[in-house]
Amino acid sequence: MALYSEKVMDYFMNPRNVGVIEDADGVGEVGNAKCGDIMKIYLKIKDDIIDDAKFETFGCGSAIASSSMATEMIKGKPLAHALQLTNKAVAEALEGLPAHKMHCSVLAEEAIKIAVKDYYDKNRIAYDPNQFPDLDHEEH
Amino acid sequence: MALYSEKVMDYFMNPRNVGVIEDADGVGEVGNAKCGDIMKIYLKIKDDIIDDAKFETFGCGSAIASSSMATEMIKGKPLAHALQLTNKAVAEALEGLPAHKMHCSVLAEEAIKIAVKDYYDKNRIAYDPNQFPDLDHEEH
Amino acid sequence: MKVYADNAATTRMSRVAIDAMLPFMDTFYGNPSSLHSVGQEAAEALQKAREIMAQHLGCEAREITFTSGGSEADNQAILSAAVLGEKKGKKHIISTKIEHHAVLHTLDKLSKQGFEITLLDVHENGIVTPQQVASAIREETCLVTIMYANNEIGTIQPIAEIGAICKEKGVLFHTDAVQAAPHLPINVNEQNIDMLSLAAHKFHGPKGVGMLYSRKGILLTKIIEGGSQERGNRPGTENIPGIISMAAAFEDACTHMDENSAKVSALRDKLIEELSKVPHSILNGDLEHRLPGNVNFCFEGIEGEALLLQLDRKGICASSGSACASGSLDPSHVLLAIGRPHEIAHGSLRLSLCESNTEEEIDYLLKVVTEEVEYLRNMSPVWRDLVSGKKQFML
């Protein structure tokens, strides 16, 4: 019973999609340094499809793995799909996270949603605000 | 730091003067089986000298060693000498007893004194009763 | 000849237990709380040890808390039940007069804190009946704690039946299985056990390691404060080599329980049969409901410590009453509880066997014990009085 599953270690050690998209269509940043985790997701969107996704993360192993896995799960998928991504799905794709690290998958879910919202806002696309997390809350 | 000194073990393992003197001139018995120790000392006395001394003991290793050592310390000695034998002297001759076993040396001292008193009583020799332990007390 | 017949006091570590331990001293020496691989290797081994223990107790791994020994496990079980009881205003605890001091002294402490303690009497064979327990349980009872098998006289209690009564009445049931495990079968669910204590050094495992099983849902009270080891129930860096070794020894003993038990019981029965022939002696404990390795006799007219020292001189390691009580001048509370008078209780001998004892050793034991009892009787003024008719034999 190692702390992390092999999948988590793989996505931490060999993170997919790490980096910045300079001309991103949507950017989402959640978390704060005081709590020890910040995630930033960059999206490149073409015809309602996520053409590219990248992340930057300040945080623990499972935070890095969660953001890496989350970007992989939405790349090439329609925006609607990205909006349906749950933290549970991220954690399951990682073959589980320790209970006290589940919040990392929540951050990944939120960062993606905020990035989509950013894209909608920038492009003045109408949406239901209730489907997005509240940026101002401080607890993670 | 074994429980008992080598001397105690020697006097327990190879007890000197164990046995009965059938025609003893004085016999002293102290202790009680409820407390786990009974000592009986037999004295043969000639011209105020302890010609022979033997013991029987129901009790632990240090009780047996104490009675054996005590009989040895008084054999061939004047009665006055036997009356001056202290439990401390017995314990010292045994190179020490554990604190919770010191009462065994007290029993040995008392048994000898009671045996001398028995001799005085049988032979109607006057003595100061205060120099003898009180037979009736139950604590040891 | 050297004969170790004091396995109820402690046992020699087995090869299995030592071999299991060694790699965790200088190869897998990590702290399981450390995130790095050396630490996580230790964490994995710890979890595996927990699973092994759980498997043989019929419980879940997370229901196991490793402790520093049997005493700590007993203390924690009882204190936890007391804290839970107190919250509900239930401050009555039931136990027996023949428990180990780790239990009795914990109950003394609770009694000073306002708990009411009922110590059940036992019958002459050392057994407490389920009916006694049933009648003692009240509305305010929060715990029944009764040992599986007694360390001095080897009596096995009807714990499954007692457990069933407790379950029915909604009272927690703890059993001190330090002497029972792994000589007797244990399945905490079938036997209705809520909490159970073990100590590794009683089954060829290491000293300084024990275990508390506690059914899930029972909130444990910490007796040591600190880090969050053992799900927060037992702070302090885990004794990994000790725990691994305990699990190996336990598994080994459980696997061989039937054959060991058959072998040891046969040796025991021979000892009991032959020693019963010593005049004015008596077996302590029950003949049938008895630990495979336990033999305990009282011999009239002699004192136990002297007998022990004589036996030791002939290479035999035995005990009189319980080893832990040494330093005390009172005879064993267990022998008094089964009705032995003080005079007789002082003259007790416990021989506790294990599967490495041999037939030849038993023959030697019989010869030497018989001789030494006679030798000491011959220098005992009590024996003289009995033989001469000045006093009456009690046995």
Place this chain on the structure above:
Amino acid sequence: MKVYADNAATTRMSRVAIDAMLPFMDTFYGNPSSLHSVGQEAAEALQKAREIMAQHLGCEAREITFTSGGSEADNQAILSAAVLGEKKGKKHIISTKIEHHAVLHTLDKLSKQGFEITLLDVHENGIVTPQQVASAIREETCLVTIMYANNEIGTIQPIAEIGAICKEKGVLFHTDAVQAAPHLPINVNEQNIDMLSLAAHKFHGPKGVGMLYSRKGILLTKIIEGGSQERGNRPGTENIPGIISMAAAFEDACTHMDENSAKVSALRDKLIEELSKVPHSILNGDLEHRLPGNVNFCFEGIEGEALLLQLDRKGICASSGSACASGSLDPSHVLLAIGRPHEIAHGSLRLSLCESNTEEEIDYLLKVVTEEVEYLRNMSPVWRDLVSGKKQFML
């Protein structure tokens, strides 16, 4: 390359410690409470171990109580002082904000029982001054408990001076020397220490064994009830192999204290000098009053756990904050107490060395730590904001 740099979490058992232990597993395996020779051999070895510990602490053998570890020793010391204090109506205890959880959580428990606890602040280097202690002592103070050296940042406290103040004011002084011993000299009389805790696994001894020194005359409170082992202060069959092994490891370390300390300090100083060159990093703890083996840095813009995992992948075992706090998401209470903001405290790395670490290992450590800090900074949005000027550097 494999580098174990987490010796403050636990150490690899030394050959000396293992060799001392082995014979007590299957040759001298007796229970010291047993009267027979196998038991008495164990009792003699136990006494010898006690004398060895006493000799190197400058105390008497009977002032030593063996426990299951450092946490238990800390708990027992503090509870004993509290019980003694309460009897005299003195219910105030002084400690610091950077103690181990074994101390802090015991104090929390006492605080719930009506004790008033003063946790002194420490300076940015982690030091508490004797003057702070002197001004905090009141009429009702029954105990000052301050660690000899801190487990996270390695800061050494002026315990002899603090002890002198306590002695003058008639207040008991306990020090948790779990990290200090046997790397720093200890003499309980010269340093005016009334109680002191040790744990064997921190100095290449076994896990599951510790020790409490308590000056004669101080009545200890049992935290485990049971038999009369350890002069009645610590019931439970003694962990003889563990205790013997602890004494051997302690003696070995005390004998080589000067050379080990010189060697380890040199390695430490090189690490500190070189890591200080990493931009936007800071050393935690005092440069001078520092454990020979402790190095602790904060690196801005990254998180400690991720760094640990990266280092582990390269064969380096290190720690971030204290191992025992793992499972918690809060940054180390010690780093917060020395004034590191949360953001910075999250990015800490502790490397703790011992005498078997080598120059080559240090070079490897330096190379890998520098690389991995840079790697993680490059994927950190915080670092990007700092570098781009969107946020201001704190370090």
